[in-house]
Amino acid sequence: MSRLTHTFAAAGAAALLVVAAFSAGAAAAPAPQSAQAPALAPAVDPKPPDPDAKRSEGDVSTNAVLSPSAAEMQYVAITPCRVVDTRSGGGRFSNGTTRSYYVGGTFGFAPQGGTTGGCGIPEGAVAVAATVLALNPSGPGRIKAWPAGVAEPGANVLYYGSESLGAGTTLTLRPGAGTDLTVKNYNASTDVILDINGYYLPQMWAYISTSGAVLDQSGRLLSATNDSAGTYTLVWDRDVSVCVGTANSDISGYIASVYTSTNISYVYIDDNAGNASNYWFNVLISC
Missing domain, CATH: 2.60.120 (Jelly Rolls)
Incomplete structure (x- = not known):
């Protein structure tokens, strides 16, 4: 038999030995065991609340x-x-x-x-x-x-x-x-x-007519009056001096602005020419 034939035969025998070794190892591996469930601690009745304990906003x-x-x-x-x-x-x-x-x-x-x-x-x-x-x-x-x-x-x-x-x-x-x-x-x-x-x-909002009549509102408005041309006074149920007021008229031909002080918001309406004018408007006060 040639030297090349001897070499391939030896290599084949070695490969068979490796496969056999792996097969024996797999057969010998122990079977996995199922994990045991952790023991549960017995339930404990909660401590009754202390009615006089100081409560925090994160509680x-x-x-x-x-x-x-x-x-x-x-x-x-x-x-x-x-x-x-x-x-x-x-x-x-x-x-x-x-x-x-x-x-x-x-x-x-x-x-x-x-x-x-x-x-x-x-x-x-x-x-x-x-x-x-x-x-x-x-x-x-x-x-x-x-x-x-x-x-x-x-x-x-x-x-x-x-x-x-x-x-x-x-x-x-x-x-x-x-x-x-x-x-x-x-x-x-x-x-x-x-x-x-x-x-x-409720949010503070209202819909006011040209004459100052309250057409609709959130329930926070106490009164509304038309004091003069383009000037309206709205009285709310809280101090709105630190709040922001926004207003808009029904059509683009009028410009509305809001000023707040104490519990009053003053709404001013001007036409596009800058003239004070009475007109319907919506107002929203955000605090």
Whole structure:
């Protein structure tokens, strides 16, 4: 046999040995074992909330905010502020107890256990981001809260057990003077605390006629007058001195400008020649 034939035979034998070695190794490899599930720690009941603990704006449990569906609402956050505490005003709720409370304005808060002088919430607020707390209940129960002056709804804002429990929610109010919110308790007896984290207001806008009559508005405008040619005075329900006003007329032949001071916006209308003129306009105040 030639030297070349011997070389190829030796190479072929070596290759067969390598394949056999790999096959034996694969057969000898142990089968993978299934991973064991980690042991779960036993559930621990949460510590009942401290009703007097200082709340921060980053605390999700006390600042849950569910926006009202109306797109034109603006949300104003405030330092968490108490408007109701039955421990110092009114006493505990029993089964079926119903009470109406002030949330906006500056009147009536001390008798309901709230912050004297209120929380800076305007009377025109239509909803609040709130924390409702059932404190030291005698057993399981539930709480409803709805705008004062309307029929009781079917939904509850808080279900509680035999321990103190609080929940963040959005509460709709009755805007304007008088009480804003009605609260009713069912089943057990409990103290109730209501803290406010922010409030919702409609945007300030209005549609004004040539004579100064209010044709349409968001509910924030108190009055409008046509003082002289091209000059209108609009009085709002809050200080607008740091706000920005924009206005436009119905047609391009008129130019509108806005100046704000205290709770008043002055709207000036000129025609294209620069002459003061009365004409319809829309105005929006952004704060």
